[in-house]
Amino acid sequence: MDKISIIVPCYNEEDALPEFYRAASDAVRDIDGAEYEFIFVDDGSTDHTPDILESLSLSDDHCRSLSFSRNFGKEAAMYAGLQNASGDYCVFMDADLQHPPGLLKEMYRVLKTEEYDCCAGLREDRTGESRLRGILSHTFYRIIRRTCHLDMGDGKGDFRMMNRAVADAILKLPEYNRYMKGIFSFVGFETKWIPFHDAGRTAGATKWSFSSLFRYAVDGILSFSSAPAALSGMTGALLIIIAVITGIWGLAAEGGLSGIPLLVCLILLLNGIQMLFISIVGQYAARDYMESKHRPIYIVKKRRGFS
Numbered sequence: 157m158d159k160i161s162i163i164v165p166c167y168n169e170e171d172a173l174p175e176f177y178r179a180a181s182d183a184v185r186d187i188d189g190a191e192y193e194f195i196f197v198d199d200g201s202t203d204h205t206p207d208i209l210e211s212l213s214l215s216d217d218h219c220r221s222l223s224f225s226r227n228f229g230k231e232a233a234m235y236a237g238l239q240n241a242s243g244d245y246c247v248f249m250d251a252d253l254q255h256p257p258g259l260l261k262e263m264y265r266v267l268k269t270e271e272y273d274c275c276a277g278l279r280e281d282r283t284g285e286s287r288l289r290g291i292l293s294h295t296f297y298r299i300i301r302r303t304c305h306l307d308m309g310d311g312k313g314d315f316r317m318m319n320r321a322v323a324d325a326i327l328k329l330p331e332y333n334r335y336m337k338g339i340f341s342f343v344g345f346e347t348k349w350i351p352f353h354d355a356g357r358t359a360g361a362t363k364w365s366f367s368s369l370f371r372y373a374v375d376g377i378l379s380f381s382s383a384p385a386a387l388s389g390m391t392g393a394l395l396i397i398i399a400v401i402t403g404i405w406g407l408a409a410e411g412g413l414s415g416i417p418l419l420v421c422l423i424l425l426l427n428g429i430q431m432l433f434i435s436i437v438g439q440y441a442a443r444d445y446m447e448s449k450h451r452p453i454y455i456v457k458k459r460r461g462f463s
């Protein structure tokens with residue numbers, strides 16, 4: 157019989173957890189032909205989350221949990237959950253019921269009967285989120301798609317069920333600064349997207365402030381792209397071009413190039429050259445940084461004809 161591991165990162169979720177546990181248990185029990193386990197990861201909660209997890213693991217054999225020594229962030233909690241999951245299929249779910257447990261059955265069916273390795277929820281709306289956050293995250297995903305050339309999009313969150321091959325591939329990326337959406341995209345495999353309606357948090361409050369979201373966005377771009385270093389080079393090149401054009405234009409003009417225009421021209425030229433060389437150094441540093449992540453050079457999806 158297959159086993160489904162439900163991985164739930166929890167940070168101060170005492171209000172949401174009991175309801176989540178009930179709803180998710182009901183949903184997963186409704187799946188024929190599969191047993192299940194919950195892997196709750198308490199990410200350094202300061203409320204009664206650890207106590208709730210303790211009593212769940214005592215009262216229900218399906219519940220396992222671990223507590224971090226402090227708050228390490230959702231990405232770390234998801235990685236820890238995956239490392240400790242023994243299921244043939246693993247699914248990440250938020251504790252606040254924004255990821256409808258009712259979809260688990262369909263996700264499992266897709267992975268069992270269709271040619272997909274991963275089945276993910278595609279959030280169609282942003283109920284309970286401010287307009288500004290919606291606009292900012294939309295802009296962020298446009299930038300990230302352009303700079304990182306990875307398939308990361310608005311609404312493509314962490315709610316996804318994957319088979320063992322995908323889970324093992326994700327575990328092979330040991331990097332410290334983890335950006336899960338990028339990692340999902342990096343490892344590849346076939347993903348089916350199922351649209352779902354996000355009804356908003358059932359209880360508790362979001363753990364994201366604007367500053368933490370901004371840091372998360374910068375993390376995402378820096379983890380998968382050296383575009384910011386290239387940007388400095390492009391700006392430098394642009395400054396040099398402007399300096400050369402204005403220089404030629406000034407020399408051709410009556411009276412030649414002298415005084416303040418000459419000074420501005422020289423400043424532009426020297427700054428441009430400086431930025432260009434900083435960008436070159438930056439590109440070397442970026443390569444070294446990417447190497448230091450020790451990512452796998454390739455990920456095999458299927459082997460044929462080997463003994």
Ligand code: UDP
Pocket residue numbers: 164165166167168169199227228229230233249250251252254361362363364
């Ligand atoms: N979470 C976590 N560590 C953190 C922040 C959040 O484990 O530092 C968990 C949180 O308990 C929830 C999930 O990540 O289960 C999503 O967090 P939240 O609902 O606050 O994010 P949002 O839905 O607002 O993006």
Ligand code: MG
Pocket residue numbers: 250252254357362
């Ligand atoms: Mg949430």
